[in-house]
Amino acid sequence: MTLTQEYHPLKGKRLEILRPDGALQSGFKAPIDDQETLKLYKRISFTRLVDQRCLSLQRQGRMGTYAPIWGQEACQIGSAYQLQKGDWVFPAFREVGVTLMMGVPLKTFLLYWMGNEIGSRAPEGVNVMPVSIPVGTHPLHAVGAAWAAKLRGEKTVAITYFGDGATSEGDFHEAMNFAGVFNTPTIFFCQNNQYAISVPRSLQTASETIAQKAIAYGFDGIQVDGNDLFAVMVATKEAVDKARAGGGPTLIESVTFRFGPHTTADDPTKYRTEKEIEPWKPLDPIIRLQSYLKTKGLWNEEVERQMTEESQKEIDQAVKDAEAVPVPGVEEIFKYVFAEMTPPLKEQLEYLKSTLA
Amino acid sequence: MAKLNMVEAINLGLREEMDKDNRVVVLGEDVGKEGGVFRVTDKLQERFGADRVIDTPLAESGIVGVAFGMAVNGLRPVAEIQFEGFLYPCLDQINSHISRIRNRSRGRFTCPLVIRTPYGGGIHAPEHHSESPEAILAHIPGLKVVIPATPYEAKGLLLSSIRDPDPVIFMEPKRIYRAIREEVPEGDYTIPLGKARMVQEGKDVTVIAWGAMVREVLSAAEQLKAEKIDMEIIDLRTISPIDIETIASSVRKTGRAVIVHEAPKTCGLGAEIIALINEKALLSLQAPVERVTGFDIPVPLAKSEHYYLPNPKRIMMAVRKVVNF
Numbered sequence: 001m002t003l004t005q006e007y008h009p010l011k012g013k014r015l016e017i018l019r020p021d022g023a024l025q026s027g028f029k030a031p032i033d034d035q036e037t038l039k040l041y042k043r044i045s046f047t048r049l050v051d052q053r054c055l056s057l058q059r060q061g062r063m064g065t066y067a068p069i070w071g072q073e074a075c076q077i078g079s080a081y082q083l084q085k086g087d088w089v090f091p092a093f094r095e096v097g098v099t100l101m102m103g104v105p106l107k108t109f110l111l112y113w114m115g116n117e118i119g120s121r122a123p124e125g126v127n128v129m130p131v132s133i134p135v136g137t138h139p140l141h142a143v144g145a146a147w148a149a150k151l152r153g154e155k156t157v158a159i160t161y162f163g164d165g166a167t168s169e170g171d172f173h174e175a176m177n178f179a180g181v182f183n184t185p186t187i188f189f190c191q192n193n194q195y196a197i198s199v200p201r202s203l204q205t206a207s208e209t210i211a212q213k214a215i216a217y218g219f220d221g222i223q224v225d226g227n228d229l230f231a232v233m234v235a236t237k238e239a240v241d242k243a244r245a246g247g248g249p250t251l252i253e254s255v256t257f258r259f260g261p262h263t264t265a266d267d268p269t270k271y272r273t274e275k276e277i278e279p280w281k282p283l284d285p286i287i288r289l290q291s292y293l294k295t296k297g298l299w300n301e302e303v304e305r306q307m308t309e310e311s312q313k314e315i316d317q318a319v320k321d322a323e324a325v326p327v328p329g330v331e332e333i334f335k336y337v338f339a340e341m342t343p344p345l346k347e348q349l350e351y352l353k354s355t356l357a
Numbered sequence: 358m359a360k361l362n363m364v365e366a367i368n369l370g371l372r373e374e375m376d377k378d379n380r381v382v383v384l385g386e387d388v389g390k391e392g393g394v395f396r397v398t399d400k401l402q403e404r405f406g407a408d409r410v411i412d413t414p415l416a417e418s419g420i421v422g423v424a425f426g427m428a429v430n431g432l433r434p435v436a437e438i439q440f441e442g443f444l445y446p447c448l449d450q451i452n453s454h455i456s457r458i459r460n461r462s463r464g465r466f467t468c469p470l471v472i473r474t475p476y477g478g479g480i481h482a483p484e485h486h487s488e489s490p491e492a493i494l495a496h497i498p499g500l501k502v503v504i505p506a507t508p509y510e511a512k513g514l515l516l517s518s519i520r521d522p523d524p525v526i527f528m529e530p531k532r533i534y535r536a537i538r539e540e541v542p543e544g545d546y547t548i549p550l551g552k553a554r555m556v557q558e559g560k561d562v563t564v565i566a567w568g569a570m571v572r573e574v575l576s577a578a579e580q581l582k583a584e585k586i587d588m589e590i591i592d593l594r595t596i597s598p599i600d601i602e603t604i605a606s607s608v609r610k611t612g613r614a615v616i617v618h619e620a621p622k623t624c625g626l627g628a629e630i631i632a633l634i635n636e637k638a639l640l641s642l643q644a645p646v647e648r649v650t651g652f653d654i655p656v657p658l659a660k661s662e663h664y665y666l667p668n669p670k671r672i673m674m675a676v677r678k679v680v681n682f
Contacts, residue, residue: 117460140423145429148426175419338501338522
């Protein structure tokens with residue numbers, strides 16, 4: 001039985017492999033060896049530190065509004081791990097973990113949130129699209145990109161990330177429907193972090209799960225514990241392998257929790273209490289990985305301290321590099337609107353330059 | 358050389374370009390098996406298969422959103438929106454992604470996509486099938502908007518649109534889909550975007566129009582010969598970016614201008630062209646520029662449609678007004 005059959009959403013089951021206490025669920029093996037797990041833990045820890053640094057930079061006025069991923073690290077690292085170079089990623093705007101894992105430099109990532117469009121220019125060969133702010137509009141793009149790959153007989157897949165809120169948008173449904181009809185190699189990865197700003201998951205849809213929405217569109221859905229790195233990895237692997245082999249789309253609902261605010265402009269104390277957050281704290285993806293690695297003799301406070309020090313150094317350097325990038329020249333905001341500037345744009349740029357002289 | 362109408366000319370252009378460039382795919386409702394409700398994509402699916410001529414679910418935003426993804430990953434999609442009245446669900450995809458991806462990624466990702474749609478009134482159609490939203494689209498940075506006025510123009514402009522590295526909205530004046538038959542060459546030719554067409558030269562007044570209105574203007578011009586009024590006619594062709602040089606050059610010669618468009622008056626392209634004439638050729642004007650337009654009302658149904666559309670009579674009244682100012 002495939003995972004999506006075993007964990008069919010209508011069976012009310014959720015894939016769980018690594019328990020909050022750091023032990024494996026009975027009947028399961030870790031999908032990767034211990035050294036690899038340590039590597040991924042480092043990546044998760046690094047991601048959280050990046051996230052915290054961005055929050056701090058924003059508070060200091062050195063970065064604009066930022067959407068933190070605090071709590072969702074396993075969703076992102078576990079899923080991105082299963083992608084290959086050349087695969088397409090269509091993020092929403094809360095995917096720092098995926099973005100960095102796929103090969104976008106941290107300096108580049110920071111530049112976007114600091115207000116420079118150059119930060120959306122992923123390196124050649126790294127098919128990570130810019131963020132998509134209008135919620136739910138980008139899964140369609142993943143379907144189209146996957147289609148193009150399929151048409152050319154390529155083996156690349158497209159994955160798209162979005163939250164529980166996005167599953168209420170019309171474009172999400174159109175994307176799921178197209179993917180089902182045309183059997184595109186598309187992975188729909190929902191980070192269900194329980195909130196769309198202040199609106200809780202319970203108000204977003206009357207469906208028991210988000211994963212079961214795939215059934216309506218004629219393909220497989222699976223709900224996983226999004227704070228469980230191994231469950232995310234295993235579910236994503238099955239979906240990616242299936243897509244690559246021509247088996248079509250999958251919807252993965254990764255159940256997690258947004259520990260932080262929607263963005264730095266949001267104050268969650270207005271709509272949720274400590275009491276609501278408390279039960280999720282022991283479910284933190286990092287805690288269970290620490291426990292797991294500790295039993296393997298690969299983690300302790302000293303390892304953590306060392307890791308954190310290295311990470312902060314790397315982050316420091318990236319922040320320094322990003323802040324050293326000069327304010328863009330005025331041509332930059334005109335010259336990329338089209339492949340070649342049209343006469344009105346040339347004229348408008350000249351006019352603007354004359355006012356700056 | 359075969360004489361084709363606009364439907365056939367566009368069909369020919371699509372077929373030839375798809376033969377030449379296998380990145381070109383066509384998608385939309387009813388475009389495949391049926392060949393399009395106006396037959397513009399007739400027989401293309403037979404020739405190129407269902408992988409390249411795609412009958413989509415009924416979802417306009419979906420069609421252009423998927424087309425965006427295809428374009429970003431190397432295809433040259435030509436997406437059809439069945440009637441301009443159904444473009445509105447696409448505006449989010451058009452404004453938020455299609456028109457701005459090159460800019461916001463600083464050239465890393467681009468969108469060579471064409472959205473084709475029949476537009477405009479005059480066929481006694483049901484509601485929402487007779488509108489002219491070109492000004493709404495022209496107001497979006499990063500988009501080109503093209504409107505052919507004849508079969509020959511349609512094929513040449515379409516090929517330029519497909520080959521353009523950036524998104525183009527190609528609006529086909531359905532009223533004259535079959536009304537004009539003229540020689541349309543087989544084989545490759547293009548008409549540049551951003552360049553207006555001098556339909557005929559004249560010395561007394563410049564009349565600027567596009568789409569189905571060019572034919573109305575030609576009719577007015579013919580009738581005005583009897584009054585010794587010599588009309589210079591410009592077919593704008595590309596609504597965005599506007600070829601203001603051709604217009605300004607003409608106005609400097611004639612000193613008088615009339616703009617004709619079906620779209621509602623307020624905030625229509627007529628206003629933009631007058632503003633541009635103001636910038637480039639104000640001192641050449643012998644009279645204020647006149648607009649002959651639709652009205653700020655929804656396009657009426659068949660029984661009252663004749664009140665709405667600009668016609669030769671209203672065009673002649675406007676021309677006489679500027680000439681006699």
